Amino acid sequence: MIELTNLTKRFGKKVAVDDVTLTIRPGVITGFVGPNGAGKSTTIRMILGLDRPTNGKVRIDGHSFAGCRAPLRTVGALVDSKGAQAGRSAYNHLRVLARTNGIPQSRVDEVIEIVGLTEVANQRVGSFSMGMGQRVGIAAALLGDPQTVILDEPANGLDPEGILWIRNLMKALAREGRTVFVSSHLMSEMALTADHLVIIGRGKLMVDMPMSQFIDEKARKSVLVRSPRAGEVAELIVSAGGTITRHDDGALEVTGLTAPAIGDLAGASGLHLHELSPRGSSLEDVFMAMTQDAVEFHAQSDLDAIEAHHLPRARHEGTPS
Amino acid sequence: MSTSVAATTHDRVARFPDAKVSQWRVIGAEWLKLRTLRSTVITLAAACVVVVGFAAMAAGVVSGDITPETNGAGPAGQMPLMTVDPTSIAMAGTSLAMLILGSLGVLFMSGEHSSGMIRTTMSAVPQRLPVLWAKTLVLVVVSAVLMTASVFAAFFLAQAIL
Numbered sequence: 001m002i003e004l005t006n007l008t009k010r011f012g013k014k015v016a017v018d019d020v021t022l023t024i025r026p027g028v029i030t031g032f033v034g035p036n037g038a039g040k041s042t043t044i045r046m047i048l049g050l051d052r053p054t055n056g057k058v059r060i061d062g063h064s065f066a067g068c069r070a071p072l073r074t075v076g077a078l079v080d081s082k083g084a085q086a087g088r089s090a091y092n093h094l095r096v097l098a099r100t101n102g103i104p105q106s107r108v109d110e111v112i113e114i115v116g117l118t119e120v121a122n123q124r125v126g127s128f129s130m131g132m133g134q135r136v137g138i139a140a141a142l143l144g145d146p147q148t149v150i151l152d153e154p155a156n157g158l159d160p161e162g163i164l165w166i167r168n169l170m171k172a173l174a175r176e177g178r179t180v181f182v183s184s185h186l187m188s189e190m191a192l193t194a195d196h197l198v199i200i201g202r203g204k205l206m207v208d209m210p211m212s213q214f215i216d217e218k219a220r221k222s223v224l225v226r227s228p229r230a231g232e233v234a235e236l237i238v239s240a241g242g243t244i245t246r247h248d249d250g251a252l253e254v255t256g257l258t259a260p261a262i263g264d265l266a267g268a269s270g271l272h273l274h275e276l277s278p279r280g281s282s283l284e285d286v287f288m289a290m291t292q293d294a295v296e297f298h299a300q301s302d303l304d305a306i307e308a309h310h311l312p313r314a315r316h317e318g319t320p321s
Numbered sequence: 322m323s324t325s326v327a328a329t330t331h332d333r334v335a336r337f338p339d340a341k342v343s344q345w346r347v348i349g350a351e352w353l354k355l356r357t358l359r360s361t362v363i364t365l366a367a368a369c370v371v372v373v374g375f376a377a378m379a380a381g382v383v384s385g386d387i388t389p390e391t392n393g394a395g396p397a398g399q400m401p402l403m404t405v406d407p408t409s410i411a412m413a414g415t416s417l418a419m420l421i422l423g424s425l426g427v428l429f430m431s432g433e434h435s436s437g438m439i440r441t442t443m444s445a446v447p448q449r450l451p452v453l454w455a456k457t458l459v460l461v462v463v464s465a466v467l468m469t470a471s472v473f474a475a476f477f478l479a480q481a482i483l
Binding site: 045048049050065066067068069070071072073075077079080082083084085086087088089092095096097099100101102103104107124137140144145147 | 335336354358440446
C-alpha cells in the first residue's frame with residue numbers, strides 16, 4: 001500500500017505535482033496515466049525518495065521509504081529504462097544490487113530467468129536493445145521479491161510479445177497480494193492491464209476509480225446510421241429523443257438511442273438503412289479530451305503546457321515529468 | 322491513518338527475511354561495482370602502468386649518468402642534470418597517476434549519474450550517506466593498495482636500470 005498525502009512538487013514556478021492525495025492498494029494493478037509532462041515520473045520519484053516533495057508525505061506500508069532497512073524487499077522499482085551502467089553486464093548489475101541488500105546470489109539467476117535474459121546475461125548492458133534494457137530494469141525491480149512494485153512506463157521499447165508478457169507478470173504480482181503501481185501515457189494499454197485507474201493531468205489528480213467504473217461512465221456510446229433518406233431518419237430519431245451529429249459523408253452519429261431502437265423506428269416507417277453500427281468512443285479519446293481540458297485550462301498562464309502535450313516524447317526525456 | 326491500515330494489507334510470506342541494507346553490504350556492492358566496470362578497471366591499470374612505466378623510462382634516459390663523481394653534470398653535449406635523485410626518478414609517474422586517480426574518482430560517481438544507475442542505486446539504498454562512505458572507502462583502499470605496490474615496483478625497477 002502506498003499513501004500519498006497532499007503531495008506537491010514545485011520546480012521553481014512550475015508546479016509538477018499539485019496536492020495529490022491518493023491511496024494505492026495491494027492486490028490490484030493501479031494504472032497511473034497522464035500525458036507526458038503530467039507529473040507521473042515526478043510522483044514516482046517522490047515515492048522512492050529520489051525527489052524531495054515540496055509539500056506533503058509519502059508512506060509505503062505505513063513507513064517512509066528513506067528509513068527503510070530492507071528497501072528491495074519493500075519496493076521494487078523500474079524508474080527509467082535500464083538504470084544500469086552501459087559497461088557492466090546485466091548479471092553483474094543485478095549482483096551489485098543484490099549485494100547492497102544481502103539478497104542471495106541464487107535470486108539473481110532466478111530473476112534473470114524470469115525476465116528471459118539468461119542467454120545474454122553476461123553481455124554489457126550497453127549492447128542491449130531498449131526492450132532488453134527494460135527487462136534488466138524489471139529484473140532489478142523483482143530482485144527482492146518486494147511487497148510493492150512500481151513500474152514507470154514498463155512497456156516502453158517492448159515488442160507486442162513483451163508487452164503481453166509484462167501485462168501477465170503484473171497480473172501475477174497483483175494476484176499474489178502485492179501493490180502494483182504502473183504508469184503509462186497510453187490509456188488503451190492501461191485499459192487492458194489495470195484494475196484501478198488514476199489519471200493525472202498538469203500535476204492534478206483527475207480520476208481515481210476502478211477501471212470498470214471509468215469505462216462504464218466515460219466511454220461515450222453512439223450509433224452510426226446511414227440511410228438514403230437520412231433527413232427523414234434524422235427527424236424520427238430526434239422525435240424519439242436521440243441526439244444527432246451529422247458527418248460530412250452524410251452519416252448520422254446518434255447518441256441517446258440504442259441500435260435496435262433506431263432500427264425498429266426506421267423499419268416502422270418503412271425507411272431503409274444502409275448502416276446501423278454501434279460505436280464506443282475509445283478510452284484513448286476520452287482520456288485525450290480530459291487531459292486536453294487540463295492543458296487548456298492552464299494554457300494562458302503557461303504555454304509550456306501545450307508544448308508538453310503535443311511534442312513528441314523524445315524531446316521531453318530527461319525533463320521532469 | 323496510515324499504520325493501522327497498512328498492518329492488515331497482506332499475509333504474503335516474504336522470501337528473503339535477512340535481506341537488509343548494511344554499511345558492509347553497501348561497501349561490498351561498491352567494490353563489486355568497481356571491479357565489474359571495464360572503464361574503472363582500465364583507469365586503475367593505466368595509473369599503475371604510468372607509475373611503473375614512467376619510472377622505467379626516466380631511469381632508462383638518465384641511466385649511466387649517475388655516479389657519485391659526475392652527479393649533477395651529464396657528459397658533454399647533454400643538458401646538465403642539476404640534481405639527480407635516484408628516488409625521484411623512480412617516482413616520475415606519480416603526479417600523472419594522481420591525476421588519473423582523480424579522474425577515476427570522478428568517473429566512479431558521475432558514471433552513475435550519466436547512466437541513470439544512481440536511481441537504481443538509491444532505490445536499493447535509500448540513505449545517501451552509506452553509499453558515499455562506501456564509494457570513498459573502496460576508492461581510497463583500492464588506490465592505496467595498488468599505488469603502494471606500483472610505487473615499490475617502480476622503485477626497484479628504476480634502481481635496477483640505473
